[in-house]
Amino acid sequence: MKLKMVTGLVGLVMLIGFLAPPAIKLEKVSLIVVVLIGVGMAVYEYIENLRDKDD
Known part of the structure; x- marks a missing residue:
């Protein structure tokens, strides 16, 4: 369970790190949305996967 939580958080941080710079630099409302x-x-998918008890 801990591995699932840590790897999920790392993935979320990497996703935000990848998507945030263009959205901040371009400052387009539609892109930010x-x-x-x-x-x-x-x-949402991360939370749903943490709730899953298939481990």
Whole structure:
């Protein structure tokens, strides 16, 4: 369970680190909205995977 949590957090941080710079530099509202939706979906999937008891 700990490995699943740590690797999931590393993945989320890497996703945010990859998507944030273009959104911040370009300052387009539509791009920021799309990035936030994508990060929100990733966070939701991470939480759902942590709740899963298949380990």
